[in-house]
Amino acid sequence: MADLDDLREGNNFGLGIATDTQTFHVKGAGNLPWGMKDRLSRIFNPETGRTVMLAFDHGFIMGPTSGLERIDLSILPLIEHTDCLMCTRGILQSVVPPNTNKPVCLRSDAGTTILTELNNNVVIDIQEAIRMNVSAMAIMLSIGDPAFEARTVANLFHAADQASRYNIPVMGVTAVGKDMARDARYFGLASRVCAENGANIVKTYYCEGFEKVVAACPVPIVIAGGKKLPEKEALELCFHAISDGASGVDMGRNIFQSSHPAAMIQAIHGVVHNGLTSDQGYELFNDLSSK
Numbered sequence: 001m002a003d004l005d006d007l008r009e010g011n012n013f014g015l016g017i018a019t020d021t022q023t024f025h026v027k028g029a030g031n032l033p034w035g036m037k038d039r040l041s042r043i044f045n046p047e048t049g050r051t052v053m054l055a056f057d058h059g060f061i062m063g064p065t066s067g068l069e070r071i072d073l074s075i076l077p078l079i080e081h082t083d084c085l086m087c088t089r090g091i092l093q094s095v096v097p098p099n100t101n102k103p104v105c106l107r108s109d110a111g112t113t114i115l116t117e118l119n120n121n122v123v124i125d126i127q128e129a130i131r132m133n134v135s136a137m138a139i140m141l142s143i144g145d146p147a148f149e150a151r152t153v154a155n156l157f158h159a160a161d162q163a164s165r166y167n168i169p170v171m172g173v174t175a176v177g178k179d180m181a182r183d184a185r186y187f188g189l190a191s192r193v194c195a196e197n198g199a200n201i202v203k204t205y206y207c208e209g210f211e212k213v214v215a216a217c218p219v220p221i222v223i224a225g226g227k228k229l230p231e232k233e234a235l236e237l238c239f240h241a242i243s244d245g246a247s248g249v250d251m252g253r254n255i256f257q258s259s260h261p262a263a264m265i266q267a268i269h270g271v272v273h274n275g276l277t278s279d280q281g282y283e284l285f286n287d288l289s290s291k
């Protein structure tokens with residue numbers, strides 16, 4: 001029992017000061033439960049509302065692709081500069097130290113590799129995601145693909161059903177088949193389908209007219225980087241996406257395949273969180289990489 005000596009009467013009730021009604025910094029999440037908001041706040045910085053997610057899940061379909069041959073050597077030094085780690089459970093458990101104190105967006109579906117037909121994926125057991133204490137689950141959708149659209153939409157739908165029981169957000173990842181047009185109409189449709197089916201975050205690609213994709217998506221959009229570009233172009237891509245309303249990036253190859261990955265992720269951070277233009281970001285990249 002607590003010591004009852006010297007019990008003090010409360011006298012600091014802030015009378016006359018209205019209680020803060022608390023708006024929430026993540027788009028479309030204002031009505032979600034506390035646990036969801038807590039996890040989203042670990043991913044999206046409450047001060048900027050944005051995130052720099054580092055994607056290094058590529059090995060689950062590509063094997064040891066360039067830059068990810070030794071994740072212990074290439075990715076672990078970047079962790080301090082990222083807001084969220086996006087990876088598979090295999091790499092999380094075998095390589096990522098559990099004391100990094102960074103949120104994890106777990107790659108939560110798997111099936112085939114680049115050697116065969118992609119997208120015939122199944123979803124991880126929700127208990128496994130809970131055991132790894134993930135802050136979000138990423139599920140891929142192949143919108144417009146006659147063979148895999150229904151399967152992958154069902155995967156997202158199922159994951160959202162399961163994850164919402166435990167207040168775990170789900171990120172819909174829009175895959176782009178080789179026959180799809182990479183335009184605002186396609187990405188707008190794919191992103192909206194993700195959100196309508198329960199995604200709390202959407203990962204898609206930047207395109208001309210991106211502001212319409214963002215406007216019509218009721219949850220935050222983060223962009224993938226796509227294939228490796230020269231650093232200046234990758235920073236321009238990032239700057240335009242943020243200017244058009246993206247809530248951040250979930251970028252892989254343009255960071256870990258850079259000549260100077262640590263400099264690159266810090267430059268991306270500057271554009272996403274600190275309002276740097278792409279030119280200023282590139283200047284920062286050059287400064288950091290020359291040290």
Ligand code: R5P
Pocket residue numbers: 055056057058086140173224225226227250251252253254
């Ligand atoms: C896509 O399905 C993969 O999960 C990657 O995480 C994604 O493509 C992002 O990586 P990158 O910036 O290299 O495109």
